[in-house]
Amino acid sequence: MENDDKYKILSEGVTFKPSVMGVISSRQDYSFTFNNINNKLKENTHFNLLSFELSKATDHIEKEYIATIEYLSEIYRLNISESSVEDLRLEEFGLANMINEDDFNTALSQAKYLNIAVNFGKKPLDSFHFQLKVLNAIVPEASLVIDFMSFRLLSGKWLNLTAASYTPPSPDYLYALHAVYDEKEEQTQYWFHTHGLLRCGLVELEILNTSTGAQQMHDLVNHIVKRFLFDPSKEHEKFTAGFDGLDINLTWIRWEEALKDFPASILGGFQDREGDNNAHSEPSGVLFAIEDGHLISPEIYASTLSNNPILFVSTEETIRMSRLAKERYSYFLNTFEKYINQPKKSFFQKIFRKNEPNHNQWCFIIKFGLVVDDANNDTEREHLWFSVISANEKSVEGKLLNQPYWIASLKEGDIKSYPIDILTDWIIYDPDGNQYTPDSIYQLIENDDEY
Numbered sequence: 287m288e289n290d291d292k293y294k295i296l297s298e299g300v301t302f303k304p305s306v307m308g309v310i311s312s313r314q315d316y317s318f319t320f321n322n323i324n325n326k327l328k329e330n331t332h333f334n335l336l337s338f339e340l341s342k343a344t345d346h347i348e349k350e351y352i353a354t355i356e357y358l359s360e361i362y363r364l365n366i367s368e369s370s371v372e373d374l375r376l377e378e379f380g381l382a383n384m385i386n387e388d389d390f391n392t393a394l395s396q397a398k399y400l401n402i403a404v405n406f407g408k409k410p411l412d413s414f415h416f417q418l419k420v421l422n423a424i425v426p427e428a429s430l431v432i433d434f435m436s437f438r439l440l441s442g443k444w445l446n447l448t449a450a451s452y453t454p455p456s457p458d459y460l461y462a463l464h465a466v467y468d469e470k471e472e473q474t475q476y477w478f479h480t481h482g483l484l485r486c487g488l489v490e491l492e493i494l495n496t497s498t499g500a501q502q503m504h505d506l507v508n509h510i511v512k513r514f515l516f517d518p519s520k521e522h523e524k525f526t527a528g529f530d531g532l533d534i535n536l537t538w539i540r541w542e543e544a545l546k547d548f549p550a551s552i553l554g555g556f557q558d559r560e561g562d563n564n565a566h567s568e569p570s571g572v573l574f575a576i577e578d579g580h581l582i583s584p585e586i587y588a589s590t591l592s593n594n595p596i597l598f599v600s601t602e603e604t605i606r607m608s609r610l611a612k613e614r615y616s617y618f619l620n621t622f623e624k625y626i627n628q629p630k631k632s633f634f635q636k637i638f639r640k641n642e643p644n645h646n647q648w649c650f651i652i653k654f655g656l657v658v659d660d661a662n663n664d665t666e667r668e669h670l671w672f673s674v675i676s677a678n679e680k681s682v683e684g685k686l687l688n689q690p691y692w693i694a695s696l697k698e699g700d701i702k703s704y705p706i707d708i709l710t711d712w713i714i715y716d717p718d719g720n721q722y723t724p725d726s727i728y729q730l731i732e733n734d735d736e737y
Contacts, residue, residue, distance in 0.1 A: 287302065289540075289542065289567075289568070289569055292568070292569045293489070293540060293569050296484075296487060296489055297520060297521070299408075299487060300487060301405055301406055301484070301485060301487035302484075303435075303484040303485050304365075304403045304405045305403070305404055305405070305406055305413070305414065305417055305485040306401065306402070306403045306434040307401075307402055307417055307421060307431065307432060307433050308369070308374075308400060308401045308402070308431070308432040308434065309400050309402075309421040309422075309424070309425045309428045309430070309442075309445070310371060310393040310396050310399040310400075310425075310428065310429050310430045310431075310432070310442075311396060311400075311425045311427060311428060311429065312389070312392050312393075312427045312428065312442065313427055314395070314396065316396075316425065316427075318349075318368040318398060318400055318424075320340065320349075320351065323338070323353075323366065324338045326423050326424050326426075327353060327355070327420070327423055327424065330419070332419050332423075332449075333355050333416065333419060333420070334355065334356040334357070335353065335355050336354040336355060336356055336361070337352075338351060338352070338353045338354075339351065339352050340352075341365070350365060350366065351365075351366040351367070352364070352365060352366070353366055353420075355416075355420070357412075357416045358409075358412055358416070360407040360408070360412075360413075362404050362405070362407065362413070363404070363405070364402055364403065364420065365402070365403040366400065366401070366402050366424075367400075368398045368399065368400055368401065369398065369399055369401050370397065370398060370399075371393070371394070371396050371397060371398060371399050372397075374432065376393075376394070376432075376439065379432065379437055379439045380436075380437060380438045380439070380462060381438060381439055382433065382436065382438040382439065382440045382459055382462070383440060383441050383459075383725075383726060383729075384441060384726070384729050385430065385439060385440075385441045385442075386441075389429045389430060389441065389442055389443070390429075390430065392429040392430075393429040393430035396429070399432070400421070400424055402417060402420060402421060404416075404417055404420075406486060406487065410486035410487065410488075410515055411454045411457060411460065411515060411606070412454060414454065414455075414459070414460050415448070415454040415455065418431075418445060418448055418449050418455075419449045421445060421449070422445050422446060422448075422449030422450075423449070426446070427442070428442030428445050428446065430442055431444075433482070435461075435481065435482045435484075435485050436459075436460070436461050436462040436481050436482035437462060437481055440459070443728050443729075444725075444726075444728050446728075447727075447728045448725075451610070451613060451614075452609075452613065453606060453610040453613050454606060454610075455610075455725055456607075456610075456725045457511065457512050457515050458508070458725075459725075460482055460483070460486060460515070461481060461482030461483050461511060462481045462482055463478060463480050463507055463508060463511075464479055464480075464481065465478050465500070465504055466478075466479075466554070467500075467553070468553055473497050474500070475495060475497055475552065475553055476493075476496045476497065476500050476503065476553070477492065477493075477494055477495070477552070477553035477554040477558075478492055478493045478496075478507050479491070479492035479493075479554065479566065479570065480507065480511060480570075483511065483514075484568055484569065486515060488514055488515070489538070489540070489569045489570050489571040490568065490569065490570035490571070491507055491510060491514070491538065491570065491573060492507070492541070492554065492570055492573065493506070493572070493573050493583075493584055494545075494548060494552060494553070494554045495548055495549075495552045495553070495554075495583070496583060496584070496585050497585075498585055499585055499587075499588025499589070499591070499592070501592075502587070502588045502591035502592055503584060503585065503588065505591065506527070506573075506584060506591060507573070509527060509528075509597050510527060510536070512599065512603050513525075513527065513598070513599070513600055515600075515603070516601075517600055519537070519538070521537075521538060521539055521540060521571065522537055522538075522539060523537060524536070524576055525537065526598065527597060527598060528595050528596055528597040528598055529595060529596045529598070530593065530595030534591075534595065534597075535575065535576040535577075536573055536574065536575055536576060536584065537573075537576055537581065538571030538572060538573050538574070539571065539572055539574070540569065540570070540571060540572070541554075541559070541570045541571070541572050544572035545572075554566070575587060594688065596691055599669075601665060604655070607710055607724075608709060608711070610724045610725070611653075611709050611710060611711050611712055611724050612706060613724070614727055615706060615709065615712070617724075617727045617730070618650070618652075618677075618714060618724075618727075619677055619678070619679065621650075621714055621730065622650050622674060622677050622714075623677075625648040647717060648714070648717060649673070649714070649715040650674040650677075650712070650713075650714055650715075651672065651673055651674065651684075651687065651712065651713050651715075652671070652672050652677075652682050652684060652713075653670065653671050653672070653709070653710045653711040653712065654670060654672065654704045654709060654710060655668070655669045655708050655710045656668055656669075656690075656696070656708065658692040658693055659692055659693055659694055667708075668690055668692050669710050669711075670686060670687075670688060670690060670693075670696070671687045672684025672685060672686055672687060672702070672704075673685045675701065679706070680705060680706055681703055681704060682706070682709075683701065683702070683703040684701070684702065684703075684704075685699060685701050686698055686699060686701075711724070712724065714727075714730070716730075
């Protein structure tokens with residue numbers, strides 16, 4: 287299929303690329319038999335198995351099964367097969383989260399792994415969560431998860447916690463954002479590009495030929511991906527990503543068109559997209575800023591982005607974050623109570639670039655969604671971070687860490703108490719500076735019986 291056809295299909299909201307993921311058991315004796323897989327899918331209460339049968343395809347050496355499953359009112363058809371671990375080149379994959387050495391070595395010692403391919407439905411994040419639930423249902427004691435779409439590895443312990451949840455994981459797990467750079471004549475050239483969005487029915491996204499504001503450009507792509515998952519913009523269509531006194535306006539055009547206006551030698555140029563099965567030649571949108579009707583590099587927003595502007599987050603993503611933060615709030619509270627008597631200092635100062643953090647302390651920060659002044663409805667909220675002073679099952683008292691834009695009665699440094707009902711996110715930092723969020727809390731709890 288030519289790329290023109292692929293862009294057309296994607297513009298119609300249809301996906302052409304299945305999501306392919308694998309999982310390796312931690313048990314040496316695990317058997318991927320028809321009866322074993324069928325029974326585990328039947329027993330799972332998170333979805334409804336409609337049919338399970340041996341594939342009639344003749345081009346597979348290994349056995350392949352076809353499962354038809356209903357999940358959240360959508361019907362999915364999954365291709366399930368076993369493959370040889372020795373055929374995997376795990377060293378070529380990145381890490382999506384923390385995987386301990388024992389689990390990695392256990393995975394390498396196995397002979398077979400399970401492979402699942404499925405086309406996503408209308409809500410990519412729900413579909414991704416569903417695929418994880420199926421992987422975990424069949425292999426409940428996973429050592430490693432392989433995401434062939436984002437070229438990354440995931441923790442089996444993360445899989446177990448995520449599959450048990452009723453709230454999808456962060457969109458960050460749906461894709462990888464690669465930052466390729468080249469140093470030339472004392473200047474570093476960057477190429478930021480994603481992998482994994484095609485399975486979501488979206489073009490991949492990228493920023494080409496930048497040399498300043500690398501961190502801000504990286505963060506900008508991540509932000510736009512989360513917006514596009516719920517409200518994608520069409521090619522050449524202007525969209526507003528944020529506000530800092532003035533709108534932050536962007537658009538995208540396909541890479542085949544964008545490269546015509548760049549020097550041939552840049553990273554991400556035609557030479558980096560040649561060859562059969564080159565992932566970089568698939569449909570991808572190059573991001574541009576729009577100023578006075580002209581398309582220019584997003585680098586113009588580097589300074590604005592470094593000053594913590596308001597970035598618009600979709601209502602769907604805000605709700606998802608809040609649901610997961612609440613669902614796993616008990617982990618946050620247990621950790622806070624465990625270390626409450628230790629000296630504390632706001633670790634969030636690092637985020638606002640004020641001071642270096644004190645690495646000898648546990649630090650707890652929490653985000654609340656507060657209704658803005660003159661709001662037209664209850665959904666118009668500003669999401670603000672607080673350093674936690676005290677907490678219980680129903681409310682949290684904290685010190686406001688940033689100056690609100692749209693709530694005149696609040697100022698940075700105010701100490702306030704709010705109910706868990708309006709909680710939208712939280713972060714824990716340990717004395718070594720490690721960060722634990724609702725998505726990564728498995729790293730802290732996996733060996734602690736208190737949880």
